Amino acid sequence: NAGVTQTPKFQVLKTGQSMTLQCAQDMNHNSMYWYRQDPGMGLRLIYYSASEGTTDKGEVPNGYNVSRLNKREFSLRLESAAPSQTSVYFCASLLASYNEQFFGPGTRLTVL
Amino acid sequence: GNSVTQMEGPVTLSEEAFLTINCTYTATGYPSLFWYVQYPGEGLQLLLKATKADDKGSNKGFEATYRKETTSFHLEKGSVQVSDSAVYFCALSFFGNEKLTFGTGTRLTIIP
Numbered sequence: 595n596a597g598v599t600q601t602p603k604f605q606v607l608k609t610g611q612s613m614t615l616q617c618a619q620d621m622n623h624n625s626m627y628w629y630r631q632d633p634g635m636g637l638r639l640i641y642y643s644a645s646e647g648t649t650d651k652g653e654v655p656n657g658y659n660v661s662r663l664n665k666r667e668f669s670l671r672l673e674s675a676a677p678s679q680t681s682v683y684f685c686a687s688l689l690a691s692y693n694e695q696f697f698g699p700g701t702r703l704t705v706l
Numbered sequence: 707g708n709s710v711t712q713m714e715g716p717v718t719l720s721e722e723a724f725l726t727i728n729c730t731y732t733a734t735g736y737p738s739l740f741w742y743v744q745y746p747g748e749g750l751q752l753l754l755k756a757t758k759a760d761d762k763g764s765n766k767g768f769e770a771t772y773r774k775e776t777t778s779f780h781l782e783k784g785s786v787q788v789s790d791s792a793v794y795f796c797a798l799s800f801f802g803n804e805k806l807t808f809g810t811g812t813r814l815t816i817i818p
Contacts, residue, residue: 598749625804636710636795636808637750652805684749688804693757695736695806697749 596620598698600685606704607675615701617685625688626668627652627695628660630681637684643668675705680691708733712809714795717818719786719809725741727781727812729770729796737798738764739772739779740806744793757801788816 602618619626624645629637639652643662657679659671670680682702686695711747713728731737735745742750754763759774770782796809 599815627805636807636810637806639805642805686750690804692754692800693801693804695750695757695804696750699747699749 598639598687598696600687600701601642602701603679603699606706607672608706609676611675612671612673613682614672614674615685615703617669617698619687619696620666620684621687621689621696622665622685624665624687625690625694626662627632627686627688628658628668629684629686630654630679631684631700632681640670640683651657672703675703677705679703680705708737708798708807710796710798710807710809712812715811716813716815719814721788721816721818722785725781725783725786725790725814727778727794727796727814729756729781729809729813731777731779731796732800733777733798733800735800736774737800739770739780740797740799741768741770741779742795742797742808744795744811746792750795786814786816790814791816 598619606666632686642658644648646665661669685698709732727766730755740755743753754765756763756772758770762771791795793811795811797806
């Protein structure tokens, strides 16, 4: 039981490049989330998915797209990276019965 | 909108000192309240939670009481250890809408 896994752990991009951050959970949770963590700002919700086949915008969705490929996987795509997207990205899934979110280890992204 | 305000950090304490990290919230209605902890290089993990007024959450020697009258959820521990060094996040969510709203985080360092 690996919990929530994220790949890659680190990534450096040049402005304008694209990439996809991968997230998977093996806990059979319905809801999944993408957050970004910036110094002095806590975690902010980018997108979330309440169930397979549905996605919704969070607080800071601009510049991102998501795909809920199946119940396990929820990916985050940057189509044209900008320096303002330099951040640490966390994926999470929800144990609904306890209202507890489980977080992955994060992806540290730098956009030059 | 909903918001969470946390005590500014960083906080540095000696081992066995008493810890308080303040957290207050603004929300319409009665949210569930959480403390998450992030150890160096890791994702967030739930430390404790409370779902209604006067509830006390506790775990690993940490405690927090849901105070509706002061809209607060302060984190306390009677005797901290070096292993408690981490970043602590206060957060809220509402039943049926499990998106978390986070505070900015408080970095705690315990020195031997």
